[in-house]
Amino acid sequence: MDARANHYDLVVIGSGPGGQKAAIAAAKLGRRVAVVERRDHVGGVSLHTGTIPSKTLREAVLYLTGLQMRDVYGSSYRLKDRITVPDLLARLQHVIGREVEVVRNQLARNQVETVVGSARFAGPHEIEVTDADGDVVRRLGADKVVVAVGTRPARPAHVEFDGVRVVDSDGILDMSEVPRTMVVVGAGVIGIEYASVFAALGTRVTVVESRPRILDFCDSEVVEALKFQLRDLSVTFRLGETVASVSAGESGTVTTLASGKRVPADCVLYSAGRQGATDGLQLAAAGLEADARGRLQVDKQFRTDVEHIYAVGDVIGFPALAATSQEQGRLAAYHAFGEPVSSVLELQPIGIYTIPEISYCGDTEDQLTTAGVPYEVGVARYRELARGQIIGDSYGMLKLLVSTEDRKVLGVHVFGTGATELIHIGQAIMTTGGTVDHLVDTVFNYPTLAEAYKVAALDATNKMRDLERFDL
Structure with missing residues (x-):
């Protein structure tokens, strides 16, 4: 294979959420792109051991235990008395298999070449791909590089991991x-x-x-x-x-x-904690250096200290979420090739898939208090909503933080069923500069959990009205 066949406009190291979106975005700009992935299956940590498995496991547990329906059918309600690991893994393997095919098809459809092996820098513009034995099988030249290798669990030396106990x-x-x-x-x-x-x-x-x-x-x-x-x-x-x-x-x-x-x-x-998976990249050959936790520092355009090398996803630190990694990958590709791009990444939603789940967007009360920003709080509890009663969620809540100066929504915090879905309504209001009055004036379907926005908005505006009456 001649040198031209091995030269790309962009080489992406890692095929997780950030790497996928960077590669596809560059390909849609008409660039020649290759993705290097050390696994036989694309998708990275997010698909194989992280986001997708853990969230699939969560849904399987909620379904098989009947936990969410116990307020409706009684505390002893349970779909399956004895839940085994095979019960949980059956759905897991199905979802992972389907998602691998989706990612593989997306890359292929956009003519992104997938190169299987481990990547390491041989120079600022040269990447070696090695097989399982460490032998070099390909040498790729790249005008631009995106590092999206993700992280792995940190393993302290004083803890003996045996993989069983x-x-x-x-x-x-x-x-x-x-x-x-x-x-x-x-x-x-x-x-x-x-x-x-x-x-x-x-x-x-x-x-x-x-x-x-x-x-x-x-x-x-x-x-x-x-x-x-x-x-x-x-x-x-x-x-x-x-x-x-x-x-x-x-x-x-x-x-x-x-x-x-x-x-x-x-x-x-x-x-x-987690550690950036950069130790095998030979970063020094490209003029890069990782911090003590294996992470790379980037600027607002996701560019490292080396002008043509970008980094996205978990390897650059907080928030280390699949959704934000995807957007970082898209933005990095556009910046790399000088394409105009805009984003509202600063108002990204954070989703935590606990049981019950949490999601928020914008500022917290502590942040607003520290910054000296005057605000009012509006709260809606699921037990006050017809939909909350129907689904048996008596503990959920939605909280709005509203500026008392210009009435804009400064933060939305949701806890309970559907929190990671509901948050996007608040995110949309905030990214368009909307006020709490917009939520008061909006008609929501009934019965829904989304009604919580109107209830919370009314709560906040009523408090603000009371404050105005007593304002001397």
Whole structure:
């Protein structure tokens, strides 16, 4: 194969959400594009061990346990008495298989070449692709490069992972049976999502977190509501505690905390951070350097310190979500080729698929208070809505934060059924500069959960009206 056949306008390293969208966006601009993926199946971590598996597992658990319908049919309602790992994995494998085909077809339809192997830089514009034995099988030249390699679970040296009793968020999908008890180390998004899923299955879960709060970037009232629901599922929280050691044997594990507490359990899920998967890229050959956690620094155009090399997705840090990674990939491709592009990425929704789920967009109360921005709060509770009664969700809530100066919506926070879907209504209002009055004047279908926006908007405007009456 001659040099011209191996030269591309853009080479994307990694085929996860960010890499896919970068490659397809560049291809639609008429550029010659190749994606290098070390797995035989495209889709990256998001599709094989991250977003798609964990969310599919969550839906399977909700369905098989009947958890969401217990307020309707009674606390003993359950679709299946004994839920096994094969019950959960059957749907999982089906969804992953279908999604792999979707991604593969999208790349092929846009004439993006997929190169299987591990990528590493041989120079700023040259990428070597190696096979499983480390032998170079292709050398690709690239005018532009997008690094979208994602992350892998961090594995502290003092914890012995055996893949059976002590696992990370990748290994949790390979468990042979549903544990009776579990310790989850780390109360970030991944840890709390899995803690809630296994608690719904009936596993007694203990969450250990070194920080005094879980999900400290979320609205504090919403987080407290989540903790209440998880405690109702027999989850125990050990906050402000660090893990000194984890020992595992044939009968189970013992997690020893720095305070001296010892927590026995069938298994331990260690989910305390992730590491950028950049160590095999030979970044120095391209003039790049990762930080201590393997992440790359980028500017507002997702460009690294090397002008023609971009990075997107989890490898650049927070928020490390599939949705934002996709948009970052699209934007990076447009910036790379000098195409005009606009985005409202600063108002991205954050979705956390706990049970119940959380989603928000915009500022939190803490952020507005710190910034000295005057605001009013409007709240709607699902139990006040006919739809909430119909579906049996008595705990859900929607919260609006509204500027008392110009009446614009500054933040939307949703907790409960459909939170990650409902958030987009608030996001649309905010991105168009809409005010709370727009929500008051809008007619929503009845009965729906979306009505919560009108109820919360009325709550906020009534409070603002009262304030105006007493304003001296």
